Amino acid sequence: MRFQVLLAGALAAAAFAATPLPLEAAKPVVCAQCVKANMDRLAGDALRGRGCGTEDEHVAARFVAETLKRYGVAAGAGMDGYLQPVQLTTPTAAAPPTLSLTAGGQHVELLQGRDMAAMQPPPSLQAPFIRLTDARAAPEAVTGKIVIFDSPIYDPPGVQGLLRAGATAVITPASDEILAHWDDLSTRPPGRTQIAGVERRAGRSMGVTIFAKADAMAALRKLEPGDARLEAPQGPPRERTTYAVIGVLHGTAPDADRHAILLSAHYDHLGVRNGVIFHGANDDASGTAAVLEFARILGSGAKHRRTAYFALFGCEEEGGLAAQAFLAHPPMAIGDLAANLEFEMIGVDDPKHPGF
Incomplete structure (x- = not known):
């Protein structure tokens, strides 16, 4: 995991705190142990690769939601909880x-x-x-x-x-x-x-x-x-459920929700194929762990001016399915998002940009 990427982002996040930080103020610190623990949980054997619409993916979604709550992040605006269920219907071959x-x-x-x-x-x-x-x-x-x-x-x-x-x-x-x-x-x-x-x-x-x-x-x-x-010939359709996991930290500015930041990643991977677990540590447990670490830092530090949303999506590997549902039924006005920072496969160097 490239912790310097997280640290750079954390420093940027601190830049829009309610009160400017003095030069001697402590900088946000990335918790390497926290990131590793979240990575180990998501990419471990127990979750069997978090395949789209599987119970393993559902366990991962609940873990992400529980982690956001533990970090002081509230459930997504306009939602009863952190999980936005998405119903899927897939044709099958008879x-x-x-x-x-x-x-x-x-x-x-x-x-x-x-x-x-x-x-x-x-x-x-x-x-x-x-x-x-x-x-x-x-x-x-x-x-x-x-x-x-x-x-x-x-x-x-x-x-x-x-x-x-x-x-x-x-x-x-x-x-x-x-x-x-x-x-x-x-x-x-x-x-x-x-x-x-x-x-x-x-x-x-x-x-x-x-x-x-x-x-x-x-x-x-x-x-x-x-x-x-x-x-x-087609058989009966396959019915599945996936989730978008959404949390929010509201900012202190009067118009905080009108200039919000969205931090996103996907928590699913390929699951089990031919008896082999595809763990998906890089794709995209690394991105999910990064978003969770931002949630921990922003949820435990000084209140910031902008509202920050955290969205972790399921079934990305089959076409961004939970993300499509999120865009069709967002818990906030999409026009109020100033930026979306998406974290995808950040666990290893990009060979085209080594060291970045």
């Missing part, structure tokens, strides 16, 4: 998706995980398929079709161009980077998680991206244009 392609007497079938990774596929999709090697060659020919994009390497702009041109799906070679994350990509939910009370932004519906392994692409190259059918 069976691995399959893609069947038929041309004349030839037939190829791809299976999710074994041959392909279809990203957020609909329950069913049927369309003619064609094969292209150049995404710009015939954009008018791809509308309503499944395109086998036979590029030498994975070409993201080319894939996006085909989807924007109206392709219902694009099959593209899996790059080494995609293959390195194959297990994760091929087991993702077949759709986005819905957050209760948060409206999804309206936008143009795009087709499906399907990554194919080398053997699958080799089989597809042998096919003439034909018909394809994608089947991705």
Whole structure:
């Protein structure tokens, strides 16, 4: 942990105290033992990586709330307590998706995980398929079709161009980077998680991206244009709860709440995968410990002029879900926040900025 980062911030926080500090006044002191204890609790085996929506994450949220209370930080404005519950609904797959392609007497079938990774596929999709090697060659020919994009390497702009041109799906070679994350990509939910009370932004519906392994692409190259059918049956949705943990220290100035500072981080991580705990000490127990240390310093020192909010979010690893709910239903007027200092992965040096 880079305690000098915390100390610099603590000194900055002291700069807006109610009464200017004399030169000989004691500077805010970072409690290394406190930071370590909070880090150990969050990143220890007992919390099993704090996976999104799990009881382990809930235990972490309650620990953060109890710590804020112990440090003299009040529950977030407009809330009965420190925890802002966020209800999540995630679609599930009833069976691995399959893609069947038929041309004349030839037939190829791809299976999710074994041959392909279809990203957020609909329950069913049927369309003619064609094969292209150049995404710009015939954009008018791809509308309503499944395109086998036979590029030498994975070409993201080319894939996006085909989807924007109206392709219902694009099959593209899996790059080494995609293959390195194959297990994760091929087991993702077949759709986005819905957050209760948060409206999804309206936008143009795009087709499906399907990554194919080398053997699958080799089989597809042998096919003439034909018909394809994608089947991705869905099961009952998965219901979960996560939390935003919110605390506040009100300032002494008459307009303290109108010029507030928000200190934030996320307390979740990846949880347990294939029996392995992903502890998430750096991502982002380090940031959560930093925010808690600011809460301890500001809660125990002289009263400051500005109001300070502390927000720790769950389910960041799945798309900032608790943070989205916070923005949709903030316990304060967002326009009253003068700044948000977000702490993300501060436990090790940034290789691009060593020593910073």
